[in-house]
Amino acid sequence: MEVSCAFPTALDSPDNIVMAEELGYRRAWVYDTPQQSPDVWMTLALAAERTERIGLAPGVLVPSLRHPMVNAAATATLAALAPGRVAVSFGTGFTGRRAMGYRAITWSYMESYIRAYRGLLQGRVVEWEGAQMQMLHPGGHAPTRPVDVPILIGALGPKGHRVAKELGDGLYVTLQLPEFASEYSWVPYLVWGTVFDEGERTDTEHARQAAGPGWALAYHGAYEFGGASAVRALPGGPEWLDVVERTPPERRHLAVHSGHCVELGEADQAAWKAGGHTMVPDVTMSGTPARIRQRLAEAAARGVTEIVFQPCGPDIRAELERFLDAATT
Structure with missing residues (x-):
């Protein structure tokens, strides 16, 4: 390969x-x-x-x-x-x-x-x-x-x-x-x-910065292709939605894709802190x-x-x- x-x-x-x-x-x-x-x-x-x-x-x-x-x-x-x-x-x-x-x-x-x-x-x-x-x-x-x-x-x-x-x-x-x-x-x-280093946890600062932007795509993709119900089923999904849904519907895509592939947006950070980081090994190559x-x-x-x-x-x-x-x- x-x-x-x-x-x-x-x-x-x-x-x-x-x-x-x-x-x-x-x-x-x-x-x-x-x-x-x-x-x-x-x-x-x-x-x-x-x-x-x-x-x-x-x-x-x-x-x-x-x-x-x-x-x-x-x-x-x-x-x-x-x-x-x-x-x-x-x-x-x-x-x-x-x-x-x-x-x-x-x-x-x-x-x-x-x-x-x-x-x-x-x-x-x-x-x-x-x-x-x-x-x-x-x-x-x-x-x-x-x-x-x-x-x-x-x-x-x-x-x-x-x-x-x-x-x-x-x-x-x-x-x-x-x-x-x-x-x-x-x-x-x-x-x-x-x-990861041997024994490294998914909630380390290194994991957040290096794997976090890719991990956040799970929420962005779930929202775009499956809607709010698909996101709500993810760890930290309700917290992610709470942030995104503060934005008026006509501008909601801006909140969803903030920091896309580069850094965690506000909604992504909320999901991470609520335990969403546990998905990192499953949704990224980590x-x-x-x-x-x-x-x-x-x-x-x-x-x-x-x-x-x-x-x-x-x-x-x-x-x-x-x-x-x-x-x-």
């Missing part, structure tokens, strides 16, 4: 990607979350100029955020800066849409978008929104078409599975691992967590080195070919080192 990393796009992400390359990570994925992040393409371009080996990829692009021509041109630019190191993945929009109050895009839209995007990179004339268009970049403005970049698709259900099988080069997975993952030859699996290796073996048996670890907390290098050591020893 390849060991890669991910970063919630930030101003220091190029520095962290350089660090990840030095440590030996295979690929760096960064998020397309404009409501809380710098631009994903600018960040990857800066990283491309400072690295030589590590793969570079947006994980995941949300189609509704950009015209397919814009993403095609950005992809071609990054491919020119980092030849042979670029992959892209697309998703229907968890943080990239729900944190702005929208629902996920439809799979019919995703399918049309990827067909147009792929056609543009191949140099074909495509139709989008009733207009005929083509990448017209002359020499020196983009690589010669076709621009061959692997395209992965984030899917959890049958509709996404069909689109991924038909149009994708792999399956990008987060939140949960679908049964059909074993049908793909390339399956990056995005995880959060931390490596545990002793031996437990991490066991979990990775289980993921591999279910079809995962690339583990993608997002470090959190004040010491990113230490988290990257600890996880890589656990995963490869």
Whole structure:
């Protein structure tokens, strides 16, 4: 299994990607979350100029955020800066849409978008929104078409599975691992967590800072996909809801996604203090080195070919080192 990393796009992400390359990570994925992040393409371009080996990829692009021509041109630019190191993945929009109050895009839209995007990179004339268009970049403005970049698709259900099988080069997975993952030859699996010392409890400050942001996704996801009743069933769920529901419904998504993937928001902190931290080993890739290796073996048996670890907390290098050591020893 390849060991890669991910970063919630930030101003220091190029520095962290350089660090990840030095440590030996295979690929760096960064998020397309404009409501809380710098631009994903600018960040990857800066990283491309400072690295030589590590793969570079947006994980995941949300189609509704950009015209397919814009993403095609950005992809071609990054491919020119980092030849042979670029992959892209697309998703229907968890943080990239729900944190702005929208629902996920439809799979019919995703399918049309990827067909147009792929056609543009191949140099074909495509139709989008009733207009005929083509990448017209002359020499020196983009690589010669076709621009061959692997395209992965984030899917959890049958509709996404069909689109991924038909149009994708792999399956990008987060939140949960679908049964059909074993049908793909390339399956990056995005995880959060931390490596515990022997005997370390789930309520330590290290656990809170390093595993907490990933743990909090259990509440964010439960609320978005299952509603208040799903959250109420979790340890600390009622306390989490008490905070979130202080916000008017039309702005509630702002309270839900505050600190998403980076730090604990107010609601997350309330759930943690109420005992929610006990879920850390279950909802994140956290545990002793031996437990991490066991979990990775289980993921591999279910079809995962690339583990993608997002470090959190004040010491990113230490988290990257600890996880890589656990995963490869």
